[in-house]
Amino acid sequence: MRKRRKLLVLGSAILVVLIVVGWYLHRTNIPLLEPRGPLAEKERNLMLFAAFLSLFVVVPVFSMAIFIAWKYREGNTKARYSPEFDHSKLLESIWWLIPTVLIGILSVVAWNSSHTLDPYRPLSSTVRPLNVEVVALDWKWLFIYPDQGVASVSQLELPVNTPVSFTITSDAPMNSFWIPQLGGQVYAMPGMSTQLHLAASKVGSYDGYSANISGVGFADMGFKANAVSSTQFRDWIHTASITPKYLTMATYSQLAKPSENNLVSYYSLLDPYLYTEIINKYMAPAGLSPGQRSEPISNTSGQTYPMSAGTAM
Numbered sequence: 001m002r003k004r005r006k007l008l009v010l011g012s013a014i015l016v017v018l019i020v021v022g023w024y025l026h027r028t029n030i031p032l033l034e035p036r037g038p039l040a041e042k043e044r045n046l047m048l049f050a051a052f053l054s055l056f057v058v059v060p061v062f063s064m065a066i067f068i069a070w071k072y073r074e075g076n077t078k079a080r081y082s083p084e085f086d087h088s089k090l091l092e093s094i095w096w097l098i099p100t101v102l103i104g105i106l107s108v109v110a111w112n113s114s115h116t117l118d119p120y121r122p123l124s125s126t127v128r129p130l131n132v133e134v135v136a137l138d139w140k141w142l143f144i145y146p147d148q149g150v151a152s153v154s155q156l157e158l159p160v161n162t163p164v165s166f167t168i169t170s171d172a173p174m175n176s177f178w179i180p181q182l183g184g185q186v187y188a189m190p191g192m193s194t195q196l197h198l199a200a201s202k203v204g205s206y207d208g209y210s211a212n213i214s215g216v217g218f219a220d221m222g223f224k225a226n227a228v229s230s231t232q233f234r235d236w237i238h239t240a241s242i243t244p245k246y247l248t249m250a251t252y253s254q255l256a257k258p259s260e261n262n263l264v265s266y267y268s269l270l271d272p273y274l275y276t277e278i279i280n281k282y283m284a285p286a287g288l289s290p291g292q293r294s295e296p297i298s299n300t301s302g303q304t305y306p307m308s309a310g311t312a313m
Contacts, residue, residue, distance in 0.1 A: 031180035036202045036227070039117065039183040046113050053102050119186050119196045122163065129163040129197075132156070133275040136168075136175035136188040136210070138258035139217025144247075144275055150240035151247045151267040153255070156225040159233040160203050166196040171256055171278050176211035179225045185211045191282025200227030217260035224264075240266035249277055 025033070035041040072079050115121075122129065133144040144151045156179075158164055168177050170188040178185035179198065186196040200206070210221035228236065245251070247267035252274060271277070 031207065035181055036204060036206060037182040037198055037200050039198055040181055042117060043184055049109065050106065053106060056102060057099060121197065122165065123197050123199055125163045127162050129165045130159065131165050134166055134168040134177055135278060136170040136172055137256050138172040138215060139221040139260055140262040141223045144269060146272055148237045149269045150237055151269050152240060153265045154223045154262050155264040156208060156223055157233060157236045158200055158225060158227050159230050160200050160227045163197060163199045168194045168196060169279055173214045174212060175214050178211040179206055179208045181206045182225065191279060193279055203227050203229065220261050241268055243268055246270050247274065249274060
């Protein structure tokens with residue numbers, strides 16, 4: 001009777017813990033588990049699949065650890081003492097075979113997902129992608145829309161159900177660009193240009209983060225990624241284009257100075273090659289300014305960028 005009561009108490013405690021954890025996950029907003037884009041959904045499913053497979057090892061190991069500690073406790077005089085036991089072909093086959101199979105499955109999944117979820121891989125869609133150039137600054141994000149001729153600080157506007165091709169760099173310490181509900185993070189590094197392809201499948205406002213510590217203003221270096229309808233996006237582009245602020249290399253130099261808690265601001269883009277000039281600052285040979293560079297530049301992926309305005313021919 002006492003043994004049954006102890007088992008009942010233990011089972012009840014485990015059930016209560018599972019209920020509390022389930023209630024917490026249901027009530028708490030966890031961006032990684034609430035994807036709003038096709039890429040983020042695939043990444044969420046991959047994490048859940050890997051976590052599910054790990055249960056085949058985690059649950060038996062911890063269950064056996066608790067069982068052995070309980071069975072061979074000092075007060076249990078009925079436990080069998082077997083000092084000569086040193087191996088079992090059956091048991092050893094089980095605890096080697098199961099992890100081997102799991103590792104094999106995870107290897108295949110990791111290989112396939114590494115290619116299908118490659119951030120450089122464009123999303124499959126019949127809709128023309130939106131090009132956005134991203135620059136990480138101290139301590140703010142600059143978003144440049146070269147095809148629309150506008151730019152914004154601390155706000156990213158995206159049309160829903162439209163692939164977005166991000167080209168990302170940094171003009172400050174190395175950083176990481178991350179919108180958890182739309183996809184994984186990609187690093188932003190000075191003098192380098194990385195790529196990321198995302199899309200939002202639902203209208204909404206999603207939090208974007210700086211996912212790499214970059215100084216005293218790092219904690220407040222966030223932004224909003226607003227997924228809106230095509231009509232709302234066109235209206236936003238029009239609003240940004242008629243702003244009295246103009247973005248040139250001169251105004252950019254002021255914008256790039258370190259500042260914290262930056263408000264949302266819009267710019268009309270006058271220099272279509274501003275992003276290239278930002279990278280040129282790090283790639284030009286010693287003693288030459290970006291305007292003196294006589295050939296196009298290329299990032300590590302082999303993508304060639306057009307020459308800066310005023311480049312000598």
